[in-house]
Amino acid sequence: MARQKKKFNILEHELVPKHEVVPPEEAARIIRELGVRPEQLPWLRATDPVARAIGAKPGDIVRIYRKSPTAGEVVVYRYVVGY
Known part of the structure; x- marks a missing residue:
């Protein structure tokens, strides 16, 4: 009998902060406000489980x-790369 692999929803883990894909229009606005090119943001690999x-x-x-004990909640941005 084949062993079934259990499904695990990583987004429900208590140590994983909330992640969301930013819509393109909003992403353009954020990049403009930050004064950077998207590639200058910290990277997140497309193969990352989240x-x-x-x-x-x-x-x-x-x-x-992200939750912070000193700042409350902090919002950070990551640029998704393919490698």
């Missing part, structure tokens, strides 16, 4: 909401 779970593709920008 990137795969949210459907992020190379060229997308991902918004991450």
Whole structure:
């Protein structure tokens, strides 16, 4: 009998912050406000388990909401790369 692999939703893990793909129009605005090129943002590989779970593709920008004991909630952005 074949052993079934258990499915695990990484997005529900308590240590994984909320991730979301930023819509293209909003991504352009964010890049303009930050005064950087998308490639200058920290990278997130398309093969990252969270990137795969949210459907992020190379060229997308991902918004991450992190909890901070001193700042409350911090929003960071990552540029999805294909390698």
